[in-house]
Amino acid sequence: MAKRIDADNLDIYYGKFLAVSECSFTIAPRSVTAFIGPSGCGKSTVLRTLNRLHEVIAGAYVKGKVMLDGDDIYGSTVDPVDVRRTIGMVFQRPNPFPTMSIYDNVVAGLKLQGGRIRKSDLDNVVEKSLRGANLWEEVKDRLNKPGAGLSGGQQQRLCIARAIAVEPQVLLMDEPCSALDPISTLAIEDLIQTLKEKYTIVIVTHNMQQAARVSERTAFFNLSAVGKPGQLVEMDDTEKIFSNPNDQRTEDYISGRFG
Amino acid sequence: MTTITALSAAPGHGLRKVKNNVATVLVTLAFGVALIPLVWLLWTVISKGYHALTRNGWFTEDVGTRTFRNPGGGALHAIIGTLEQVALCSVISVPIALMVGIYLVEYGRGPLAKATTFMVDILSGVPSIVAALFIYAVFITTFHGQRSGWLVSLALVLLMIPVIVRTTEEMLKLVPNELREASYALGVPKWKTIARIVVPTALTGIITGIVLGIARVAGETAPLLILVGYTDNTNGNLFSDGFQGSLPGMINAQVSNIGNSRSFTGQPIHNYAVDRMWGAALTLIIIVMGLNLIARFLGRFSKVS
Numbered sequence: 333m334a335k336r337i338d339a340d341n342l343d344i345y346y347g348k349f350l351a352v353s354e355c356s357f358t359i360a361p362r363s364v365t366a367f368i369g370p371s372g373c374g375k376s377t378v379l380r381t382l383n384r385l386h387e388v389i390a391g392a393y394v395k396g397k398v399m400l401d402g403d404d405i406y407g408s409t410v411d412p413v414d415v416r417r418t419i420g421m422v423f424q425r426p427n428p429f430p431t432m433s434i435y436d437n438v439v440a441g442l443k444l445q446g447g448r449i450r451k452s453d454l455d456n457v458v459e460k461s462l463r464g465a466n467l468w469e470e471v472k473d474r475l476n477k478p479g480a481g482l483s484g485g486q487q488q489r490l491c492i493a494r495a496i497a498v499e500p501q502v503l504l505m506d507e508p509c510s511a512l513d514p515i516s517t518l519a520i521e522d523l524i525q526t527l528k529e530k531y532t533i534v535i536v537t538h539n540m541q542q543a544a545r546v547s548e549r550t551a552f553f554n555l556s557a558v559g560k561p562g563q564l565v566e567m568d569d570t571e572k573i574f575s576n577p578n579d580q581r582t583e584d585y586i587s588g589r590f591g
Numbered sequence: 592m593t594t595i596t597a598l599s600a601a602p603g604h605g606l607r608k609v610k611n612n613v614a615t616v617l618v619t620l621a622f623g624v625a626l627i628p629l630v631w632l633l634w635t636v637i638s639k640g641y642h643a644l645t646r647n648g649w650f651t652e653d654v655g656t657r658t659f660r661n662p663g664g665g666a667l668h669a670i671i672g673t674l675e676q677v678a679l680c681s682v683i684s685v686p687i688a689l690m691v692g693i694y695l696v697e698y699g700r701g702p703l704a705k706a707t708t709f710m711v712d713i714l715s716g717v718p719s720i721v722a723a724l725f726i727y728a729v730f731i732t733t734f735h736g737q738r739s740g741w742l743v744s745l746a747l748v749l750l751m752i753p754v755i756v757r758t759t760e761e762m763l764k765l766v767p768n769e770l771r772e773a774s775y776a777l778g779v780p781k782w783k784t785i786a787r788i789v790v791p792t793a794l795t796g797i798i799t800g801i802v803l804g805i806a807r808v809a810g811e812t813a814p815l816l817i818l819v820g821y822t823d824n825t826n827g828n829l830f831s832d833g834f835q836g837s838l839p840g841m842i843n844a845q846v847s848n849i850g851n852s853r854s855f856t857g858q859p860i861h862n863y864a865v866d867r868m869w870g871a872a873l874t875l876i877i878i879v880m881g882l883n884l885i886a887r888f889l890g891r892f893s894k895v896s
Contacts, residue, residue: 385776390700417778427769431791441777444787491773498777 334361334532335418335501337382338399343561344377347391351377353561355396357551364528366543366570367536369553370585374562375536378553379504382534383419384412400501417445420500424507426487428479428494435475437490438462441498457497465493466523485516492523496531503527505535509542521546540586544574552582636873643870653836654823659848659864666867666874668825668836672740673878675829676837677809679744684751685801691752692759692797697785715753720813722749727817737832738819744829746814751804758800762793795891802886806879812839838875842868 337359344352352374359365367375380386381394384405398405405415428437438458442449449457458475462468467489471482479490488508495503505524509517524533524546537543543550551567566579577583643649652665691711695704726746730736766789774784790797815821821840826833848864 383776385772388772388775413775413778413780416776421773421776423769423773423776425769427767427773429770429773429788429792431788431794440774440788441779444774444777444779444783446783494773494777 335401336361340397342381342394342396344381344394350561353563355564357564357567359532359534361532362528363549364524364533364535364547365549366547367551367553368540368543373553373555375553376506379506379534379536382504383421384415417498418500419502419504420495421504422491422495422508425511426484426491428487428490430480432479433476434471434479434490437479438493438497440494461493461497464496465489466519467493485512485519488512488520502532507536507538510538544570554581636876640869640873643866644873649870653825659851659862660860662863664867666841666871669838669841669871671825671827672835672837673809676740676743677805679741679829680747680751680808681805684748684755688752688755689759691756692763693785695760696763711753711756719750719811722746723814723817739832740819740829740835742818743814746818747808747811751808754804754807755800758803759797762796763789766792798886798889802883805882809879810839810875812843815840838871841871
């Protein structure tokens with residue numbers, strides 16, 4: 333199921349603007365990797381290059397390679413739609429489809445990717461995904477109600493259920509808890525711990541405690557100056573980053589001296 | 592307590608309250624002023640047209656050979672004509688306009704999109720009589736066709752498309768980008784994201800736009816006068832050469848009798864054409880409002896409860 337990601341010399345552009353430069357890292361399968369760093373340093377941008385969502389923005393493009401178990405997802409014959417089927421994503425703000433019920437939201441990926449699926453199979457997927465997202469008990473009696481009627485934390489778990497319903501190999505999370513209260517945040521963090529048994533997870537977070545709680549590896553991104561491209565300063569075991577980082581800038585950031 | 596007293600005694604406090612009240616009164620007044628013509632118009636049309644509509648035969652007879660001296664007669668011929676012309680116009684306009692709107696918001700970049708937007712802008716400023724003359728020039732002068740109902744529909748298409756393109760554009764722009772990205776992130780192709788996520792999310796607004804477009808063209812008169820004329824008799828064939836009734840046409844035909852108030856012998860009499868005129872006006876309003884209500888109902892129906 334889970335796959336390993338190797339990024340090699342990534343240069344990420346928005347038109348002429350170089351947003352992130354010379355970024356290389358490896359993400360092990362079945363692990364949680366956290367991206368931390370100050371605002372605007374490019375951590376979300378890097379995350380979005382991992383499922384080729386970056387290029388959806390007009391003028392945006394990437395140089396370098398991203399390998400998924402050895403296959404370059406930026407290869408000339410690769411269809412970005414296929415990449416995104418393999419690498420799921422959860423966004424900062426919960427974004428269930430407003431016209432769809434809870435049930436339809438969960439199966440949206442499966443149904444819209446095409447192909448006919450039997451109703452009983454869909455029912456199984458819905459239950460499995462909602463259980464996987466730890467939401468089943470709360471919504472099992474109102475699956476036909478609109479997804480937008482749930483609370484923020486529930487909506488975010490619905491989005492996670494929607495993402496895992498298509499059985500991706502990798503799950504990208506872009507600050508998934510920043511719009512949620514502490515209790516919902518805890519629920520999502522617990523969920524991440526369960527999900528990492530099956531998926532490779534990459535999470536962008538502004539909350540350093542959260543990075544320390546949920547991740548095994550942490551990457552610290554930084555900007556040398558405003559208007560300069562963001563860089564990967566270092567990536568190491570989370571424990572090491574938060575106790576004894578190699579780089580002085582990491583030390584300054586996690587101890588709260590800037591950012 | 593002291594703090595609160597100090598606050599209410601702060602300089603500028605009384606003045607701010609006065610300004611607030613003045614603004615509230617002005618806004619409310621403006622609302623009332625805007626409402627007066629609407630209510631007045633509705634009241635006039637309903638009170639004068641009500642009798643014609645509730646009379647037996649209004650929806651089952653045409654005017655036929657009745658003159659202003661003759662009571663009775665109905666608007667069947669006009670209702671048929673208007674509905675047919677507007678229906679054909681909508682069948683042509685709605686798909687084109689929706690596609691253009693979707694193209695402009697979801698795909699349009701570069702010179703082609705700019706040119707399209709510019710053309711739509713210009714088209715929305717074209718007076719209906721110019722659109723009618725254009726159709727006349729193409730189909731009657733150039734191709735030697737006959738005046739006919741479907742030509743009216745074509746002229747109305749030119750007026751309806753920009754209205755629907757505009758509202759579709761606005762409504763699609765309101766759909767948050769996060770929804771599109773959420774769909775892409777699930778591995779859904781772009782066209783399917785548009786068809787199954789973006790358009791359904793904006794559907795209520797788009798339907799409102801279509802109804803606005805219909806309302807815009809249903810009352811148009813210039814294309815009728817130029818391209819089909821008017822007859823008091825029922826002509827249900829949109830493609831037949833010759834006159835066809837329509838509600839604006841009927842209003843126009845009846846209003847030409849408005850000055851007549853004497854019988855052949857010079858006795859003052861009741862002018863029945865005026866009654867039919869108000870009846871036709873009310874019928875037109877009801878048709879547009881009915882379409883509006885149906886569209887709203889459909890829009891709500893299409894969403895999950």
